[in-house]
Amino acid sequence: xxxxxxxxxxxxxxxxxxxxxxxxxxxxxxxxxxxxxxxxxxxxxxxxxxxxxxxxxxxxxxxxxxxxxxxxxxxxxxxxxxxxxxxxxxxxxxxxxxxxxxxxxxxxxxxxxxxxxxxxxxxxxxxxxxxxxxxxxxxxxxxxxxxxxxxxxxxxxxxxxxxxxxxxxxxxxxxxxxxxxxxxx
Amino acid sequence: xxxxxxxxxxxxxxxxxxxxxxxxxxxxxxxxxxxxxxxxxxxxxxxxxxxxxxxxxxxxxxxxxxxxxxxxxxxxxxxxxxxxxxxxxxxxxxxxxxxxxxxxxxxxxxxxxxxxxxxxxxxxxxxxxxxxxxxxxxxxxxxxxxxxxxxxxxxxxxxxxxxxxxxxxxxxxxxxxxxxxxxxxxxxxxxxxxxxxxxxxxxxxxxxxxxxxxxxxxx
Numbered sequence: 088x089x090x091x092x093x094x095x096x097x098x099x100x101x102x103x104x105x106x107x108x109x110x111x112x113x114x115x116x117x118x119x120x121x122x123x124x125x126x127x128x129x130x131x132x133x134x135x136x137x138x139x140x141x142x143x144x145x146x147x148x149x150x151x152x153x154x155x156x157x158x159x160x161x162x163x164x165x166x167x168x169x170x171x172x173x174x175x176x177x178x179x180x181x182x183x184x185x186x187x188x189x190x191x192x193x194x195x196x197x198x199x200x201x202x203x204x205x206x207x208x209x210x211x212x213x214x215x216x217x218x219x220x221x222x223x224x225x226x227x228x229x230x231x232x233x234x235x236x237x238x239x240x241x242x243x244x245x246x247x248x249x250x251x252x253x254x255x256x257x258x259x260x261x262x263x264x265x266x267x268x269x270x271x272x
Numbered sequence: 273x274x275x276x277x278x279x280x281x282x283x284x285x286x287x288x289x290x291x292x293x294x295x296x297x298x299x300x301x302x303x304x305x306x307x308x309x310x311x312x313x314x315x316x317x318x319x320x321x322x323x324x325x326x327x328x329x330x331x332x333x334x335x336x337x338x339x340x341x342x343x344x345x346x347x348x349x350x351x352x353x354x355x356x357x358x359x360x361x362x363x364x365x366x367x368x369x370x371x372x373x374x375x376x377x378x379x380x381x382x383x384x385x386x387x388x389x390x391x392x393x394x395x396x397x398x399x400x401x402x403x404x405x406x407x408x409x410x411x412x413x414x415x416x417x418x419x420x421x422x423x424x425x426x427x428x429x430x431x432x433x434x435x436x437x438x439x440x441x442x443x444x445x446x447x448x449x450x451x452x453x454x455x456x457x458x459x460x461x462x463x464x465x466x467x468x469x470x471x472x473x474x475x476x477x478x479x480x481x482x483x484x485x486x487x488x489x490x491x
Contacts, residue, residue, distance in 0.1 A: 154360050164368035165383050184413045185406050272382050
């Protein structure tokens, strides 16, 4: 039986550069066996990794540490803005243009949020495919299903609204959808 | 292989014997020695002979490139230095949860210090912009509504217009006004509050103009 081990440089990389959720983007099990060298020739992979480490990784990390040393203390913060929910377009009186405006702004914020949600799901699928390699259609089944569901929902709600999309057009699209469903049933 | 070298020597021999190319007709024909001539290779103490190279002018191209670099770097270097110093010595902000009961200022929603400075110094807060937009929408909606009043309804009873008037005006308008008078009143309000650029410039009273005939045109 072979013994698996993680390369030292890779371990360094992992420890210093994680800023994502480890459960969502798990590390694949490493398949590199422990080295059992018989020849006395130098290992080119080791040479290249050491070269990369000393020429790129170390200078960049030391520069970053120096800059962080200069900036230590008096850290300012930034926040994510939280918006209150306002009545939607369907809950506005007819002719109440101020209500229309607020509903439109809220719809635009929700549109942006939904775009970002789709991007996150896409990223997860991409990461899964990269991890699993040729057998992704079998191993990433959950991510595939999730992506399909989310993109179908996005397409049905915001699909062909175009560049001048607005809350009214989205509402009209929903109306058409409901009418089509009713005709089918 | 041997045949090739033989052929080569034969070719060299015939080349030497070529009557058209014979430099001197001396006795060293059949030998392989080269005749030494009296011409000496010139060795310069400088970088060689100065040549007058004739080519089309590159003055305009070089001037253009020089000026381009000059004007780009004139603002580019200070801006690059400023941004570098800001990034190194001030640094970007960190994301944090909004503390309980604290309302962050509108510039505290941005990360980079220069963006924060611009939002703090030049821009109104997005909340203020939102409210300004809603105020404009409400004013336009009121004007649109006023211009669409049903002409069969007596004017005095419209509650929205009554709110704009003072108490005695309200009693005046409740009874005995015509639509023409009301339209004039609306137009006066529009002039005062400003419906377009031509209403916002105060001019002198038109009654001050002297329309009597003058002795000379430019009087």
